[in-house]
Amino acid sequence: MHRAGRDAGFQKTSDSGAALPVALIARRGKTPCMTAVPMLESTMQDVPLTITALMRHGRRVHANARILTVDAPDSISEATFAEVADRADQLAAGLTSLGVEPGDRVGTFMWNNQRHMEAYLAIPCMGAVLHTLNIRLFPEQLTYVADHAQDKVILLDGSLAPLLARVIDQLPHVETIVTCGDGDYSALNSTKQVIDYEELVARHQPGFDYPELDERAAAAMCYTSGTTGNPKGVVYSHRSSYLHALAAQTVQGLGISHTDRILLIVPQFHANAWGMPYAAWAAGADIVMPQQFLQAGPIADIIEATKPTMSGAVPTVLNDVLTNRPDADLSSLQFVVCGGSAVPRALIEGFRDTFGVTITQAWGMTETSPLAAVGHLPRGTAPQDELDVRAKTGRIVAGVELRICDDHGNELPWDGEAQGEIEIRGPWITGSYHLDPDPEKFHDGWLRTGDVASIEPDGFVMISDRAKDVIKSGGEWISSVDLENTLMSHPAVLEAAVIGVPDERWDERPLACVVLADNATATSGELHAFLADKVVKWWLPERWAFIDEVPKTSVGKFDKKVLRARHRDGELRVEALG
């Protein structure tokens, strides 16, 4: 296997398992037949980075860690990792019996629960691809996504059956629906095979013989909920999932460990619940699965009952708890990670003052697996500066590289001032979209995120806007998000969305679209004056419109393209100041 002497440097690398000579500075496989370039052999083992390896670790070393599922607000069931893994084995055997083969897509249309975790393990480890369908998509988006991914089997939670039934006729690739728990499945199309999850599992024994997978094989996929065009599919590999799970266990990632119990509020269909299930499985952290009980009351009750040390959620859920259950005892929570949209400073402050609980911001997207930046306090942060730091988007996580670029693709300095579009690179960042390359979204191999930010010298990212929403006024950029957040801190304002509208002199100027709170009143002049000492003068909107509601996307984000269209079509009544 080894030749003696220096010649051995020209042989294969041991940890690649490759029989071909490999060039030192060439990427693997690009030049399979090129002349050998000297490279010293590493002696490391060639062990692929797979979810299967994580699965083996969790089921064995953390056999007694637990998955808790909220079956009803007052009823929580639990199973050990050993039990969950055994059932995942049975599910893998069951899906195989249904004709699922390596590379096939298996959709899940499910809440966060134990069966969904079993699917997270069984499907990728058997070599198939876990496709978590977003239960909140509009029917036409859901149809597009499930059809585009060519899901062969869909696992379906009973309470969600009516939602899937609406589109099932339009999914010719789907052969089988595996139904989970009680539900009204009568509306499901009879051309599909329908089988109960527990029945399927009961037909097989634990001990599935998982294949040895290439670490670059597809493991899971998620579609983005783009506000323009069709959703786009991101396909995670075993390698990216493994690396992301390691990163989520680092202190500067999410710090997930065997002493944690994670209340998983963020849905499993949102970027794999931010990658937390696999990290928790590898670390032996308990997971509490809240299913559909996501309102303030049940969430507060679940926290009091299960005492999680950690949670991950979007701001709206946390805000709900703060508003409606300020009496709750959340003191078990040592780490709450919040992302998905900008986290209002008032929410961070409110959690601190009301519950004594710290919220840490994190940033990422479906395309980034999603962990890219987390707002851990740097060493030596003065207590009076803590809130300012926590209000930033986050600090770049080791393993991803991040830069900001101007409109011409030139990299901008990390001075906390320059604003550019975030571009990102790394082993768990997407480099294309499934069957939809979309080269405009990439720049020299880096993903263009569409988020505009500045970066501080210590790698703290501060997102100011979406690239398509930023207002370009006289060659400078105005952050629509900053204006909105400032406006929404006015007591009379329920919602505010600011869009750029054409302006002869400045190219674009901001138009503030405001929804007043019930029974509240405020004039555009009053709101303008309110803003005057809070933002720089040239940001102040001259144009105002009072509207009944800000249009929203299927995942609840402000849909500014609708507002822009309404303005273009003359549907907004615009008041002009001064």
Next chain:
Amino acid sequence: MHRAGRDAGFQKTSDSGAALPVALIARRGKTPCMTAVPMLESTMQDVPLTITALMRHGRRVHANARILTVDAPDSISEATFAEVADRADQLAAGLTSLGVEPGDRVGTFMWNNQRHMEAYLAIPCMGAVLHTLNIRLFPEQLTYVADHAQDKVILLDGSLAPLLARVIDQLPHVETIVTCGDGDYSALNSTKQVIDYEELVARHQPGFDYPELDERAAAAMCYTSGTTGNPKGVVYSHRSSYLHALAAQTVQGLGISHTDRILLIVPQFHANAWGMPYAAWAAGADIVMPQQFLQAGPIADIIEATKPTMSGAVPTVLNDVLTNRPDADLSSLQFVVCGGSAVPRALIEGFRDTFGVTITQAWGMTETSPLAAVGHLPRGTAPQDELDVRAKTGRIVAGVELRICDDHGNELPWDGEAQGEIEIRGPWITGSYHLDPDPEKFHDGWLRTGDVASIEPDGFVMISDRAKDVIKSGGEWISSVDLENTLMSHPAVLEAAVIGVPDERWDERPLACVVLADNATATSGELHAFLADKVVKWWLPERWAFIDEVPKTSVGKFDKKVLRARHRDGELRVEALG
């Protein structure tokens, strides 16, 4: 690039960059020309896992983290990561000017200090291989190792010049010595080019153009200090180093983070200082480099002066501090990881009671990069059980797989009882030795560690002996280490080494070789009685020998092969009891 429809599943994986069809369950490269097997494309970027990526992250995001070097007990210099990275660039350019090419080995014969960290960065990132030479090797071993690795250049600390000078004539491959700091270099052979580190660095500018490396390229190498045969070389890849650095940042690894300051007592030539330098660099943790000031007094002073949050050291150093500086204020230390040999329970207890500092055991070896098991307390450990848990070897770290096997290679259960040789597998575990395959050390691709242990159901490993030292008596195994530790808890015993000697009836029986403390007396009968209520009856040695000293290896471990040879040659005076 993508074909529409299902066919696309048969194309290359995006994150491999491979132009070849890749089989789902075939290892990459093994079957480069085989028929395509369906595999869904992942859309992930093909970003190699390299030390270069970690270097970029640390120098940029953690530009202001610091390397502190103890230049004299009362003088500590420091440099920021940004400064260290710039100097590493200059070193890379300097080594290039000396003719170092990708794949070439560059040795370091150095203490832990800033220049050694610069070498850690420059050498692998320029594509060369960092070979950390153990300064404590016997001359013949040092010669063997540097010659076997074919080091082309050696970086040499001034105070170590006389040690290298003794062997330099026998290292024909070495072309250049780069001298670091003041020292007596007069004895270095004049046939070698000798150049001062600072002079070399000063000739070049920061901003070296690092090549894009294959992640499986060799990055660093370390030789084991085997007690039998020649030392064996372990060659780490960029991939293994990167993964290990991530693992060391996980909470259940070493938990290294940006809030840490690490006093690096374990030498940089011992398994890359347990991988801590790269983890610290990626995390932005300060590192305190103690150079040769490793005695109890200076170590205590350094801790008081620099207030590290973390340290890593072998038991002897910690024991020295406990014995000689019980007055020291070590309260800044939140995490002390200890390994390299079994950690006495008394040391853990002593640190807790004297300093209020917790010692956590970790286990690994040069072959395992080395992180394999760490003794973090499981969730819910009762306070009265803490010490028992801390006295165990450690719990298996996510990313490595571990099993125990009997003499016939059969896997044994994890019941805390069955004793077998530890075998280990993972992406940072060696799969062979440099130019010295040694297939006996491997079993189905797993590394045979030579350590005998039991494993508890929760993945806690308890090492009882080295495989070659375990005593096989009547088909059962007796742990020589357990007998030694128990004997050494007798006040009259300074050292004890127990070896297996041939026995007609039982195959082997233990022979206890005891070194009495100065002015202490104890008979074999007294020691036998002392053991009687502490170990099971059939373990009790009938054979005793009182010796002046236990022979030791170059790194200070008991050298039992010498004792066994002395016994064989009739050089030990053996007393037989009952």
